[in-house]
Amino acid sequence: MFNHLCGESALEKVVLVTSKWGRDSERDFHKREGELKGKHWKTMMDGGARVERLVSGEEQASAWGIVRSILDRVETREIHQTHAARQLRAQLEQMIEAQTQMLASEADAVAGNEEAKTQLQEQEAKVRQIAQQIENLKVSLPKRLARWIKLVMGG
Incomplete structure (x- = not known):
């Protein structure tokens, strides 16, 4: 169904994400992932789709990794990027770095480390600032849809 909706050319842009990795369970997640790849997602994967894992207990870090x-992957395709797109990418990278630093400081802050609390507050302020900058770069819905359709159609 997905192939029919999006077309074969869109498959190389598809990321299928499996979850629950890292959980203690009797369920064999490797076996289930193999089944998904070899049976249910085989056609999509043969067309270029790829699979990523969302790790339990590390959801934020693994989501940012995805x-x-x-x-x-988009950058390596040498897609022409507008000034706004380059700025957005730089700001997203800054946000990822700030989030990573926040995660590192959070445990120390909870334990009562005042320096860590100050660093955490600074990083939270930085994330809010970057989020506002990203908001300012937003493009109207019709323009975003046109760009997305062009990207999906291989243009």
């Missing part, structure tokens, strides 16, 4: 891998 986003980063998507951005890297």
Whole structure:
């Protein structure tokens, strides 16, 4: 169904994400992932789709890793980027770095480390500032849809 909706050319832009990795469970996630890849997602994967894992207990870090891998893949395709797109990518990278630093400081801040609390507050302010900058770069919905359709159609 997905192939019919989006077309074969869109498959190389598809990322299928599996979850629950890192959980203690009797369920064999490797076996299930193999089944998904070999049976249910085989056609999509043969067309260029790829699979990423969302790790339990590390959801934020693994989600950002998936986003980063998507951005890297788009960048390597040498798609013409507007000034706004380059700015958006730089700001997203800054946000990923700030989020990573926040995660590192959070445990120390909870434990009562005052310096860590100050660093955490600074990083939270930085994330809010970057989020506002990204908001300012937003393009109207019709323009975003046109760009997305062009990207999906291989243009």
